[in-house]
Amino acid sequence: EAGVAQSPRYKIIEKRQSVAFWCNPISGHATLYWYQQILGQGPKLLIQFQNNGVVDDSQLPKDRFSAERLKGVDSTLKIQPAKLEDSAVYLCASSSGTSGYTDTQYFGPGTRLTVL
């Protein structure tokens, strides 16, 4: 079975520019997650979708970050404008069910963002 796909794998931008990341989850997975992983730390959940609805976006900096999941499949995460502290790896994950706590999350390879 194909895994979670993400693109691009690497992105370098200047501060105040905008950037977008794309994620294609495992086929049939209802739940999609975006995480931010800063160097030396564990992943931090930014937003969780169930189908095309937002379940949790409590840690998403909404003044600059936005995300959408059209038709309950692919998702995009956007940062506008980027700050230096946004430099991190952005991970997308998906899980099959909707029960949440018993679901295994499958992670994509991530997008490494460098903001100069």
Place this chain on the structure above:
Amino acid sequence: SQQGEEDPQALSIQEGENATMNCSYKTSINNLQWYRQNSGRGLVHLILIRSNEREKHSGRLRVTLDTSKKSSSLLITASRAADTASYFCATSNSGGSNYKLTFGKGTLLTVNP
């Protein structure tokens, strides 16, 4: 905020030795999961232990959970060079109808051939 805290931050052992990593957390959990992350394969789920379980095995992995001490340990037996990676514990907490994972900072394990 970080829920789980792994200990030690870094661990270096020889191939064939056992590796033990610990995780402590602060609030009640539904389950605790361990993940491995290396540059080659990204973040991979290893094992899940529920709050009413005390021990679980999967191949060379053994996980224990002590809810009274709010701690868990991951034991990797007969380590291999390919086990070199960062290991994260992640706790699942209920927040209304949503269960989300909160990761610790991880333990960097180096297995020397």
